[in-house]
Amino acid sequence: MKPLISVVVPVYKVEKYIEECIKSIINQTYTNIEVIIVDDGSPDNSIEVIKDLLEDKRLRVISQKNQGLSAARNTGIRAASGEFLSFIDSDDKVKPEFLESLYKKATETKADVVRGAFRDFEGKIPEGWVSDFNIEPSTGIEALKSFLDKNVSFVVWSSLYRTTFLKENKLKFMEGILLEDGDFTTRTYINATTVATIEEANYCYRVRPGSILTTNNxxxxxxxxxxxxxxxxxxxxxxxxxxxxxxxxxxxxxxxxxxxxxxxxxxxxxxxxxxxxxxxxxxxxxxxxxxxxxxxxxxxxxxxxxxxxxx
Known part of the structure; x- marks a missing residue:
């Protein structure tokens, strides 16, 4: 059997979108997964909306008081028991081959991190973002040099990570801030023995009013x-x-x-x-x-x- 992949899904005020997200994860071609849904004190009906989907034994919910996206992801990292780990935001969705394609590259290259491309729900690169990052398997330091030279967007949700690599290096998200992906990506790449990429854009990012990245704060x-x-x-x-x-x-x-x-x-x-x-x-x-x-x-x-x- 292929190794277990942990999928961490932080949840906060996404009752309109979460069902589509979770269904896209359940329908992955890579089936040996655990889906860790972290309810970050969401005041709406986000968890109630997916009540029927929770009958899938691969899904479990961890509830906590509202602490923010970083804290929710950190909760997911601590709870993860899979050999690999991926972050998916609860208002986004992924194509069926999302995990399979990342896992295949990880096993071929023995990479600690594999990054894929992303698009919005219309199949376009979101305005102002740099999605595509294609390199030969490299040391984390070399990968980060290329990443920064090309002004690639700091996102963590189109990637696959080795769980032991994250935990052994005590890599976690800085809490209480926006922009946690940039800090996490920089520290992760610098610590990685190997970083690899795939060209496929199997992650679909939802641009919506009121999300963290579009709120004018x-x-x-x-x-x-x-x-x-x-x-x-x-x-x-x-x-x-x-x-x-x-x-x-x-x-x-x-x-x-x-x-x-x-x-x-x-x-x-x-x-x-x-x-x-x-x-x-x-x-x-x-x-x-x-x-x-x-x-x-x-x-x-x-x-x-x-x-x-x-x-």
């Missing part, structure tokens, strides 16, 4: 960017490896691109003389020199606007 977004960057700066200061230091610089730059965009477009509670911001600006200078001229100029203009706007 500039203050919380800014605070999340700051928290992740601050943790990366601490990591940078304690890491002796030159190769990893350069990757952390690139990762900070990736987050700074987004943070500066938020600061320019919105008025938030922010001080440009904050130690985190000023340290990050210094750390990304080397990375910035390697970017295309148009990108360098755009970033520098944003810094000038921020200096003027928040002076």
């Amino acid at each position: 500039a203050q919380r977004m800014s605070e999340s960017e700051q928290k992740v960057i601050r943790s990366f700066i601490t990591w940078y200061q304690t890491n002796p490896s030159l190769e990893i230091l350069e990757l952390i610089e690139q990762s900070i730059y990736a987050f700074m691109r987004d943070w500066t965009r938020v600061l320019v477009k919105n008025k938030v509670n922010f001080n440009p003389k904050d130690g985190c911001y000023s340290s990050a600006v210094e750390l990304v200078k080397k990375t910035l020199k390697k970017r295309p001229l148009s990108e360098r100029m755009k970033f520098k203009v944003k810094l000038q606007i921020i200096e003027f706007k928040y002076h």
